[in-house]
Amino acid sequence: MDYDVVIVGAGPAGLSAAIRLKQKCAEEGKDLSVCVVEKGAQVGAHILSGNVLEPRALDELLPNWRDEESPIKVPATNDRFYLLTEKRAIRMPSPFQNHGKFVTSLSEVTRWLGSKAEELGVEIYPGFAAAEVLYSEEGAVRGIATNDMGVAKDGSRKDSFQRGMELRGRVTLFGEGCRGSLSETLMKRFGLREKAKADPQSYALGIKEVWEVDPAKHEAGSTIHTVGWPLDRHTYGGSFIYHMADNQVAIGYVVALDYKNPYLSPYQEFQRFKLHPFVRPLLEGGTCVQYGARSLNEGGYQAVPELAFPGGALIGCSAGFLNVPKIKGTHTAMKSGMLAAEAAFSALAADETAGTSGGRDVMLTSYSDALKASWVWDELYQARNIRPAFHAGLWGGLAYSGLDHYVLRGRAPWTFHWKKPDHQHLEPASRHQPIEYPKPDNEITFDLLTSLYRSSTNHDHNQPAHLRLRDPSIPATVNQPVYAGPEGRYCPARVYEYVPDEKNQPQLHINAQNCLHCKACDIKDPTQNIQWTVPEGGGGPGYSVM
Known part of the structure; x- marks a missing residue:
């Protein structure tokens, strides 16, 4: 099927591009x-964010959205920021400035944007996973191919077999989200990092639950963030607690994936966080209704x-436009999609004017220029030093953040850099x-499989595994003896577990059907031995209020 523009990913960036x-x-x-x-x-099924929406890009894209029915209803009413010790919560000045923003479920917002796109004539195909990039003979991108459906685990064709589709585009925009x-x-084929002289990308894993709480404890629009306990002072991370509509509270924990200790489990750190005397009373008597995770x-x-x-x-988080100190990236992702759309429209119009429709490589160089001239680039530049400053530890990071935010205003004449990818930070278990x-008490904290059930994750078990080992011997020869099998701890879905073989030696077993598509394994595996590929379309989590 031939299109003028093919967009991969129905997230905020992709849908904003389609609408524009x-x-x-x-x-x-x-x-x-x-x-x-x-x-x-469905649109929104794989979207997860601890979301306080900054409406700047939305105001540009759909100026009259406030006059329409939408899921963006709860204005942020206050900001509270705490430093946690094991027993105390110490109030600190909040750097987040959420006035004028909205507490939302991004999966709901994305579904709403999808309906807006369809009203304008955009064709949206949920349940189709882009598995391959198509190239012209000259090496230019010419669209994508979806994977075959109905293939059994042994590679044979089931009765439901359906050949994948080639969706050819004069322009293809990739908005797959983080670590697409x-x-x-x-990025590797075209040397995009090298061309930009970009640092290695750094990541975090966000784990989130949505609770229905006692109405007496609910404060619609309240936003709370914490740093400190339970993480040690050398590991970056923190929490968010956002009071949504209808007595629902989004609570989550974010752990940077450049942590060193292979025994650390982001999922367990989150469960432990909920037991803090400052947090537990909010959840007592409530019900956890949904769980998920995403890098x-x-x-x-x-x-x-x-x-x-x-x-x-x-576009979007495929490239990485999150403003870490603000913990916000939806508005920057949307703006990137809008700018790419404008560049694509201009390039295709010029192509038609030249009488060479589809006959030459379309280059969106104006997109890069436009983004660097936009408020997105200025915002990222001002925030550039705060997250890397925490490599000096919690106290050094907090001290520098105060200096940068209140005194330097993001205009320091220096730039801190990322020196190595996250997986290279993991240290041997012998050092820890x-x-x-x-x-788990099954009231506030839960075992992982109970939480996984709340994500509505579903994959056809009889399909080829989408998580593959480049070298099957590495887990037994490196990951287990050197790093104590970190796969079972950094994965928030129990995809990876070591089980004894017939000789009682630990062997890595992959439960691919549990996968939340969070991409933590693709990022954190110490030897980069895990290859994440898309499963059969429609598989994965089924988020509705995340």
């Missing part, structure tokens, strides 16, 4: 065909690669002691 393209068509009297493919079973598998392939980019300004390549561009985590 159709808006430009209406403004200029053109008719471009636009399609969006989404690996989730095709986006990573494109996020933390590299910021220094780690943004070159955005454009022959035939397409990276195992961490004793409390057993």
Whole structure:
């Protein structure tokens, strides 16, 4: 199937790009065909964010959105920021400034944006996973291919077999989200990091639950963040507690994936956090209704690669536009999609004017220029030093953050850099002691499989595993003896577990059907031996209020 523009990923960036393209068509009297493919079973099913929405980009994209029915209803009413010790919560000045922003479920917002795109004539195909990039003979991107459906684990065709589709585009925009598998392939093929002289990308893993709490404890619009306990002072991370509508509270914990201790479990750190005397009373008597996890980019300004390549561009978190100190990236992702759409529209219009429609490589160089001239680039530049400053530890990071935020205003004449990827920070288990985590009480804290059930994750068990080992011997020869099998701890879905073989030796077993598509394994595996590929379309989590 041929389109003018193919967009991979129905997230905020991809849908904003689709909407802006159709808006430009209406403004200029053109008719471009636009399609969006989404690996989730429905739009929003794979979207997770601890989301306080800054509406700046939305105001530009849909200026009248406040006059319409939407899921963006709860204005942020206050900001509270605490430093936690094991028993205390110490109030500190809040750097977040959430006045004028909205507490939302980003999966709900994304579904709403999807309906807006469809109203404008965008074709959206949920349940179709983009598995391969298509290239022209000259090497330019020419679209994507979805994977075959109905293939059994042994590679045979089931009765439900359906051949994958080639979706060919004159321009292809990749908005797969953080650590997108095709986006990573494109960065390597076209040397996008090298061209931009970008630092290695740095990541964190965010783990989130949505609770229904006692109405007497609910404060719609209240936003709370914490740093400190239970993490040690050398590991970056913190929590968010956002009071949504209808007595629901989003509570989550973010752990930077450049941590050193292989015994650390982000999931267990989150469970332990909920037991803090400051947090537990809010949840007591409540009900946990949904669980999920997703990786996020933390590299910021220094780690943004070159955005454009022959035939397409990276948008949203595929490139990495999260403002880490604000803990916000939806508005910057949306703006990147809008700017890419405008560049694509101009390039395709010029292509038609030249009488070479589809006959030459479309280059979106104006997209990179426009983004660097936009408020996105200025925002990322001002925030560039705060997250790397925490490599000096919690106290050094907090001290520098105060200096940068209140005195230097992000205009320091220096830039801190990321020197190595996250997986290279993991240290051998011999340098650390195992961490004793409390057993779940099944009221506030839960075992991992109970939580996984709340994510509505579903994969057809009889399909080829989408998580593959480049060298099957590495877990037994390196990961287990050197790092004490970290896969079972950094994964928040029990995909990886070591089980004894017939000789009572630990062997790695992969439960691919549990996968939350968080990408932590792709990022943190110490030897980069795990290859994350897309499963059959429609598989994965089924988020509704995340």
